Every structure is written in structure tokens, then in C-alpha cells.
Amino acid sequence: MSRLLDVNNLKVNFKTYGGEVKAVRDVSFHVDKGEVVAIVGESGSGKSVTVQTIMGLIPMPPGIIKGGSIKFQGKEILGASKRELRKVKGSKIGMIFQDPMTSLNPTMIVGKQIAEGVIAHQKLSKKEAKIKAIEMLKLVGIPNAEERYNQYPHEFSGGMRQRAMIAIALACNPELLIADEPTTALDVTIQAQVLELMKDIQKKTDTAIILITHDLGVVAETAQRVIVMYGGMMVESGTVYELFENPRHPYTWGLLNSIPDVEGPEKKKLIPIEGSPPDLFSPPKGCPFAPRCKFAMDICVEEMPGNFEIGEGHLAKCWLNDSRAPQVEHVFAREEEKAIAVGSEK
Amino acid sequence: MVEKIEEAGKKNTAENLVEIHSLKKYFNIKKDVTVKSVDDITISIRKGETFGLVGESGSGKSTLGKTVVGLQSPTSGDIIYNGQNVLQLDKEAQRNVNKEMQIIFQDPHASLNPRMRVGDIIAEGIDAYKLFKGKDRTNRIYELLAQVGLRPEHAKRFPHEFSGGQRQRIGIARALAVEPKFIVADEPISALDVSIQAQVINLMEELKESEGLTYLFIAHDLGMVKHISDRIGVMYLGKMMELSNSDDMFRNPLHPYTQALLSAIPKANPRAVKKERIVLQGDPPSPTAPPSGCRFRTRCPHAMEICALQEPQWKEVEDEHWVACHLY
Numbered sequence A: 001m002s003r004l005l006d007v008n009n010l011k012v013n014f015k016t017y018g019g020e021v022k023a024v025r026d027v028s029f030h031v032d033k034g035e036v037v038a039i040v041g042e043s044g045s046g047k048s049v050t051v052q053t054i055m056g057l058i059p060m061p062p063g064i065i066k067g068g069s070i071k072f073q074g075k076e077i078l079g080a081s082k083r084e085l086r087k088v089k090g091s092k093i094g095m096i097f098q099d100p101m102t103s104l105n106p107t108m109i110v111g112k113q114i115a116e117g118v119i120a121h122q123k124l125s126k127k128e129a130k131i132k133a134i135e136m137l138k139l140v141g142i143p144n145a146e147e148r149y150n151q152y153p154h155e156f157s158g159g160m161r162q163r164a165m166i167a168i169a170l171a172c173n174p175e176l177l178i179a180d181e182p183t184t185a186l187d188v189t190i191q192a193q194v195l196e197l198m199k200d201i202q203k204k205t206d207t208a209i210i211l212i213t214h215d216l217g218v219v220a221e222t223a224q225r226v227i228v229m230y231g232g233m234m235v236e237s238g239t240v241y242e243l244f245e246n247p248r249h250p251y252t253w254g255l256l257n258s259i260p261d262v263e264g265p266e267k268k269k270l271i272p273i274e275g276s277p278p279d280l281f282s283p284p285k286g287c288p289f290a291p292r293c294k295f296a297m298d299i300c301v302e303e304m305p306g307n308f309e310i311g312e313g314h315l316a317k318c319w320l321n322d323s324r325a326p327q328v329e330h331v332f333a334r335e336e337e338k339a340i341a342v343g344s345e346k
Numbered sequence B: 001m002v003e004k005i006e007e008a009g010k011k012n013t014a015e016n017l018v019e020i021h022s023l024k025k026y027f028n029i030k031k032d033v034t035v036k037s038v039d040d041i042t043i044s045i046r047k048g049e050t051f052g053l054v055g056e057s058g059s060g061k062s063t064l065g066k067t068v069v070g071l072q073s074p075t076s077g078d079i080i081y082n083g084q085n086v087l088q089l090d091k092e093a094q095r096n097v098n099k100e101m102q103i104i105f106q107d108p109h110a111s112l113n114p115r116m117r118v119g120d121i122i123a124e125g126i127d128a129y130k131l132f133k134g135k136d137r138t139n140r141i142y143e144l145l146a147q148v149g150l151r152p153e154h155a156k157r158f159p160h161e162f163s164g165g166q167r168q169r170i171g172i173a174r175a176l177a178v179e180p181k182f183i184v185a186d187e188p189i190s191a192l193d194v195s196i197q198a199q200v201i202n203l204m205e206e207l208k209e210s211e212g213l214t215y216l217f218i219a220h221d222l223g224m225v226k227h228i229s230d231r232i233g234v235m236y237l238g239k240m241m242e243l244s245n246s247d248d249m250f251r252n253p254l255h256p257y258t259q260a261l262l263s264a265i266p267k268a269n270p271r272a273v274k275k276e277r278i279v280l281q282g283d284p285p286s287p288t289a290p291p292s293g294c295r296f297r298t299r300c301p302h303a304m305e306i307c308a309l310q311e312p313q314w315k316e317v318e319d320e321h322w323v324a325c326h327l328y
């Protein structure tokens, strides 16, 4: 499979009155052509900042890129100027935001916003661009596309705006589509429409997708690989099967145990993660999850765990995976009441 | 209309804490433009149960909740609380009833006054009803903080110093302060992280047991609604579409809208056999001009001729399983 995006050791800070927020602390991951990679994690864990950095959208100041590299199709795009960025990324990366109203231009008809993207990236005439834009509106399932072409964003419903955003992002045939919580603001039935659409397009065009979501159901249904973030770091990553069936980080266990089982007949008590997320002004020097982790050991507070390789492409940033650590096993809430420690010091 | 009054819980009136009869709440938003946010709804909520309310955005869930607890007065209809018709009570008696009915809101950021200390926020009801003063008031605040898993020293702090989940606990403590019997929880976890949602849900379930509470739980996360609810009502454009106990609803949804809603839930299991999903076409229609007959007909995969002509009746199709649809 060919490598599309390579993010290495990315670090991003923000200067604020309270001090410097370490929003992204050493994040590395990659995306291959045509695959769907989901990013999940606690609110404020740096998911949006990570993808905004890829898009060159971090406001500087207050943002500061502290280090790292982002290669798109082998070319460095981190720190590139706007013009250089445009040349490298060109029409190749599209983005969909959580709130379409903030990214659609309220004073311009929707059709034109799509057509402009087409013209900018594909060198078509105005007339051809309009035809293509109407095609895009149809593709994303907007009825009466010819009429809708001439309407303003406020005349669209929430779901239709989100679909219009997707149309704009797709108008330039991107090779990578970044979707930051594209369905969070939508109703369940509209969410289903938008997700079906994204899956459909991914299949048809072989576009790679980075999907940020907090819905583990959406992850299980759409992603091939998953990245779990906590406290500005990637704490676990692997295939969707590995993550759901052989998770090796206590935060991932906590996430999986916090969601109710829709299918089972009986009600099981939910097992929440106690405590609250870490302070990013002065993050602990050890594992960011340690204050909330019921398996925390002395070393966890003292020293940052490395990325332990669990299996092919499965990484977990947790000391429990060190051969000297006690054997702790995650037991699924569905099967057992809680995760239990099996045995002790080896 | 006879059937309507004989809705589910009516058979054993003694058990009902809250009965809502033909409740309507209309808003005139412009001259000649009316939103029928709650349009002729009859349900009852049993003592000690959690009644889950789901439905598309704008279907009238919050309006129903606010009207029941007296934050808004209904356009017409009756609300019976503990056997008393609330709307016919005198001021004093109504105040007492309102004290027993509290509401928790969705947004823990917006619903807490940022300039007030947490202790005073929690004591709002205590002060309004003059329940405790001085030292007793302080002790009551500490007791409430402990009940929701916060510490006494938190009373002196301001809301912005707390995380979302902690803020929602403050909202719950405020509601509990006046010892309510009935709590409307309007999307209490929607704004929270997955890991924090479970904390709040567990807390609500514990308090329900220890304080003998009854809940009207509004949410759009169907998984959570199933988890917490004994019975579930499904709303669409101001109308109740279906009502049953939560297991029946998930095992055997009758209304085409409920069927679509349930089939749209993504399952957190990558190996789940992907069932054919019912993807509804189009968007919910404008609430100011709802379709004639059945309000769901513009998106219903089973719509028939009669659906445009006649509004379906609210019927008990199976034991304790109510639905409004011409298919039944």
C-alpha cells in the first residue's frame, strides 16, 4: 500500500495568559492510500489541533509548532508557506468541519462555493465548473440540485449544509479527506445519511479519510485503523479489530467500558473512568493518564512510557506492556464486571 | 379520544406520579405562523421509573419537559401530579408542586451562573424556598456536594474551575437541594466526554435508588436511553409516535420512524453483522407547516394513501406497547 501521509513527532503549543498549553505532544502516525483512520479521545486531547496542523490552519500566534514533520506524498508540508502549501497539497487534501456554518461563506450561494473550488483546482471554465458543482450536489444526495445551486447556506438544513461541505471538500477530487466530527451536530437519522455517503464516496473514489469522532460505534463501522489520543499524546493505535478486541491501554479499556451495550438484553452497570482529564499547562512528566489509572505504578508517575509494540502496527504507550510489569488483563465489561488484575509481579 | 385518555399507565392510576393529558404547547413565532412544538400528547410517568424520551432535533422534547415542570405554561391540556391537577391549584400549592419537580439542563456551561460560587448555585432552591439558613444551609450544601461526589472546599469555587462532568454534578446537586420527587433531565450527558458520561449516568442511577426519584430522561443517544430507561417514548414533530418498555422498543420497534432510528445506531463492534440500514431520505419537515395526516409520511418508506388524509390514532397495539401508525 502506498504511503500518503506521514506525521512524525509532532509538537504544537499555544501561548495563553495562563501559560503555554502543550496541545500536541509528540504525535506520530501515518495514513495509506484509500484507508480510513479514526482518531478518538478525550475532549481537549489534541485531535483537532493535530489535523489543523496538517491543513496549515493553526493560527500563529498563539500557536507554535515546536517540532516534528508532516510529509504528504513524501514532501514536507510542515512550516511551508501558504503558497508552497498550496502547491504541494494542491487539490489533494480536503477538510470537513464539525460546524459547517463556520466554514461555509454565508454571503455566497452554495453552488458557487463548490464551483470556485473546482475552478481553483481543475482549470475548468465557469460553465463546466457549474455543471460539475451540480453533479457534486447530486452526488451528496441533495435533491433539486439545480435549484439548490442558487441558494445560500442559511436556506439549507443542518444535514444539507454538512453535505454541501462534503461536496466542496470533494469537488477537487482529494486523495485525503479530513473530517473533524462531521456528524456530531447532526441527528441520528441524518448522521446515518452522511456516514453512508462518506463510505460510498470512499469506495468509489478510493479517497483516504481521517475521521475524528467520539462515537465508538462510528469507528467500528467505518475505520480500518484507530488512533486513541489522551493528554496531547497518541496512547494507542492499531487496526480496528486489535483496538476493540485486544486493547492494551487502560484509557482504551475505560472508553470501551463506558459505552452501554445496545444489543445485549440485560443492563450492566457502566464502568466510568473516574477523575478528569489532565492539565495541559503543566502535564505530568510521566504517563498523562496516571492520575486516573487504577493500574498506575511508581514508574508511571516518574517516567513517560514508550510506545510498546504489541503486534503488527499495534502500539500502546503504557508501562503495563513492559515485560517486568505485573500481568494485567482487560476483561470486557460485557463479560465481566470490571477489569481485574491477574497475578502480580513476575 | 377515549383511547387516548386510557393511555398505558392509566390502568393503574395509583402508580402514576405524573400524568400528561392532551398536552399542547404552541408558539406564535410570527403573525399567522405557529409552531406546534407539543401537539396533543398524553402519557403518564410511573412512580420510580425512568421514562426515556427520544426524537429528532426540534421534535418538542425539551418543550414537553419544560412544560411539565412548570417552566412554561401549556397552551392546553392537563398535568396531573400525584393525583392533583397542577394547573388548577392555587399559587401556594403550585409552588409546592414545583418544588418537587426539578430540571437538569444539557449544557453544564451555560446553565450555571459564572459569577456565582458553586455553594450559592447549589443553594438557589434552598434560598428560594427558605429551607435552611446559616450553619444549616452550609451543612446542607456540603451534604449535597458529597452526594454528587464533590468535596466541601468546592463550594467556594466558581463554575469555570470545574470540568464538564463536575459542572453537570453541580447541576444535579442544585436540583437535589429541594428534595424533589421528579426530575426532568434534558440531555444531561450530551455535552460530556464518553468517559465522563458514564460517571454522570451511574450517579443518576444511584441517586434514583437512594432518593426514590422518578426521571424523565431526554436524550438523543439511544444506547444510553436504553441503558437507563424503563420505558421509552419516541417523538416526531410534536407528536408521540411510539411508547413501550425499553426492551420491547429495541426488540420489536413498530413505528417506521422508530425502526429507522434504531437501525441508524452504529454498533461498537467491528465484527457486528451489518444489518441492512434504513436510511431515511430527506430532512424533517418544517415544524411550522407539518405534513397533513401522519407527520412522518414525507420520509416514511411505508407511506400509503391514507397517511396523507388521516392522522393515525394513538393505539395500544400490544400489551403496554403504543403506536400511532396506519400500519397497525
Ligand SMILES: Nc1ncnc2c1ncn2[C@@H]1O[C@H](COP(=O)(O)OP(=O)(O)OP(=O)(O)O)[C@@H](O)[C@H]1O
Pocket: A014, A015, A016, A021, A022, A023, A041, A042, A043, A044, A045, A046, A047, A048, A049, A050, A059, A062, A280
Ligand atoms: N487557538 C488556541 N489557543 C489556545 N489554546 C488552544 C487553541 N486551540 C486549541 N487549544 C488547546 O489545545 C488543546 C487541544 O485542543 P483540541 O481542539 O485539539 O482538542 P480536541 O481533542 O479536538 O477536543 P474536542 O474533542 O473537544 O474537539 C486544548 O487544551 C485546547 O484548549
Ligand SMILES: Nc1ncnc2c1ncn2[C@@H]1O[C@H](COP(=O)(O)OP(=O)(O)OP(=O)(O)O)[C@@H](O)[C@H]1O
Pocket: B027, B029, B035, B036, B037, B055, B056, B057, B058, B059, B060, B061, B062, B063, B064, B220, B287
Ligand atoms: N420559546 C420558543 N419560541 C418559539 N419556538 C420555540 C420555542 N421553544 C421551542 N420552539 C420550537 O419548538 C420546536 C421544538 O423545540 P424543542 O426545543 O422542544 O425541541 P427538542 O426536541 O428539544 O430538540 P433538540 O433535540 O434540538 O433539543 C422547535 O421547532 C423549536 O424551534
Ligand code: SF4
Pocket: A249, A250, A251, A287, A288, A289, A290, A291, A293, A294, A295, A296, A297, A300, A305, A317, A318, A319, A320
Ligand atoms: S503507563 Fe501506568 S499510569 Fe499510564 S496507563 Fe499504563 S499503567 Fe496506567
Ligand code: SF4
Pocket: B255, B256, B257, B294, B295, B296, B297, B298, B300, B301, B302, B303, B304, B307, B312, B324, B325, B326, B327
Ligand atoms: S401512518 Fe403511514 S406514513 Fe405514518 S408512519 Fe405509519 S405508514 Fe408511515
Ligand SMILES: [Mg+2]
Pocket: A047, A048, A049, A180
Ligand atoms: Mg476537536
Ligand SMILES: [Mg+2]
Pocket: B061, B062, B063, B186
Ligand atoms: Mg432539546
